[in-house]
Amino acid sequence: MNTEAAPVLELRDVRKSFGPIEILHGIDFALRAGEVHALIGENGAGKSTIMKILGGFIEPTSGEVLLDGRPAPYDSGAEAEAAGVVVIHQEFNLAPDLTVSENIWLGRELGRVFLDHRAMRAGTQALLDQLDSHVRPDARIRDLPVSDRQMVEIAKALARKARVLIMDEPSAVLTNREVEVLFRQIDRLRAQGVALLYTSHRLEEVTRLADRITVLRDGAVVRRAMRGELTEDGMATAMVGRDLQDIYPAKRHHAGELALEVRGFSVPPLVEDVSFTLKRGEVLGISGLVGSGRTELAEGLVGLRPASGDMRRGGVRVRIHSVREAAAHGMAYLTEDRKERGLLLDKTLRENLTLSTLPRFGAPFLSTEREEAALTRAIADFDIRAPRRDMRVGNLSGGNQQKLLLAKTLLSDPEIVIIDEPTRGIDVGTKSQIYAFIDALAAKGKSVIVISSDMPEILGLSDRVLVMRHGRLAGELAGERISETAVVRLVMGTAEEAAREPTHV
């Protein structure tokens, strides 16, 4: 790390406006060779816009983008890649029907008239070995889990000999072990002299990786720091602009009568023989690795997947085969995949908000006034910040999308709410708001199930914790027995492994 080194890629006094609204106000920002520069800020602070400008996807309204001190010679993502500036997006840029190898060599295939499959496969294998990845070069992207796709993206960037690598929340979709591999890889790239931009909402990752930190708030740089100058608390405070008290609400739930009783519940092919109970006014956390069957269990409960087993609401056996039947029994599920399963990104806030409760808004003719009234209420109750209320939901920031999804799910006033990854990809300020909503639900006597990969979240919110492993219930913890070590032990299945993987679950 050499602070005197000339920047490889630099923004000078960059401003960006969309229509009449300026969203970046004079940003100075530089990436240097052999350095990891973390860019942090709340959702909507302007991180994505800065990354898009650096990567050549959009042009600044004013200001300069400099590569090696000269105006950047590219105005598209493809030209930027050719110049060695590679962006790894949160939504991956991979062709799902092609194989890993075909994706990595896409546009630069080896061979003259005929493709040299063997050489490309060997090259791919070498890259994947370098990444300690078990992915096969011939696997189709479609068949790979999200975490493996991320590895393929990194391999692709390596294959393109990136000088500047811009990573948009790469760890958000990775499991613990994979995050470790990612970090090792980032260390290696840094040692090779690559300039890296890293964003994450997990501040402990920033502490661990970043040589330099830039904090954004509302489109302006509010803090610059070198490694060690800023604590995680300090980062959070700088991002939010106010002191953050404990972001978790105090636990004070008094669990009431039984709301749901599940016995011998199976969701083929993964979840087997799960039994648990849920009381009124309690928050039940479900922890476990990605792929341990948490989401499958939840989707089985609300009728999104075929399931078998015994389920009782208030002592009466219920059978649920669809989300509608679940809603009729007072159950609602908030998906972890808000962009693909939660919200219609090309529709407005109003159309999204009322979609699952449309029969309440008039029959046979819908009352737009009542829908608008519901939206006004939701915007106020859930603090949804939208520049315009008739905008498309896809243009909202992630945090506001999540608040809208929460408002939509709660519009049916369910007795039992299952929230899958309530705060994935969301800034710390919005997180604490969502925790407060969850807390308020429990205080009102509703039952909440929180599925989360975020350990502090599980520990901070839950009255009881269920841990899943390989599709089965590995254990249950309550009250004093809820601790990070206890949960991690159950998650990993062994005490030894647990000791090695302390943070991410």
Add this chain to the structure above:
Amino acid sequence: MSDAALRPATGFRLPGLSALGPLLALILLVVLGAFLNDNFLSQGNVTNVLARSAFIGMIAVGMTFVITSGGLDLSVGSMAAFIAGVMILAMNALLPAMGVGVPLILVGMAIALGAGLLAGLGNGLLVTKAHIEPFIVTLGTMGIFRSLVTWLADGGTISLDFAVRQLYRPVYYSGLFGIAWPILVFALVAIAGQVAMRHTRFGRYCEAIGSNDKVALYSAVNVDRIRLLTYVLLGLLVGLATIMYVPRLGSASGSTGMLWELEAIAAVIIGGTALKGGYGRVWGTVVGVLILSLIDNILILADLVSPYLNGTIQGVIIVLAVVLQRRKTAA
């Protein structure tokens, strides 16, 4: 920022350029037609154009719902021919028992609607229950209906009994307040379609499913039932169109309704409905239908270009409409 969002949108808002585009094209065509031929705006010609638009129009309104919810139906043209064949054969067969009279016509109409409902139900069930791509399902049924009507006609023409034809004729040739029945029925269908698309749950669900069927499923929408309903509705409208069409010629053959499916789909697309679904415009479809029949009419009246080139011009317009849509989404 959130203050602006708290205020409900008020006041009149102009429709976007994408909605105005087809309408402008339609107005241009009318002006062009009036300029080229004095007879263009005569009541006779206007009635002729609108009445001929009506069949495709009713089908295209139904098609709008199918496409909006992410589906497609290629079978409507041959379905119309098949329904016409069945309807005429049934009426001829019932003639000795019932005699020439209004009841016979009514039974014929009921049979047409019933056949349309069943045909749409078949398409819809294959799409939703057997999980076959709508393109494949309706490509298959398109061939089936077409060959069935050819078989029923034994390769020739199925003709309605002459006496019945005389009684049935006014359904196409007569009207109310000087407006032909097909035009009236088409107008009613269009208005009902517009209301259903914009102001009922059914329309909203169609758009939601076409926009992202997974989100719809997770939002407690009965995706399969809505999809099925769109095909059934389209089948019924094909039946209705056939009811208005049969009195025009009084016969059906293997070439009845040829290429109607493509005209209907083209009208929907020209009208601004997204082919990939999620966004439906019934008014746009009506405009699209009128544009297509006006081009036909102007070419015949104006004698500038050979009417044989009608298809070429329609094709250019369809491609142009999609190019303009793309431009809009890219911006």
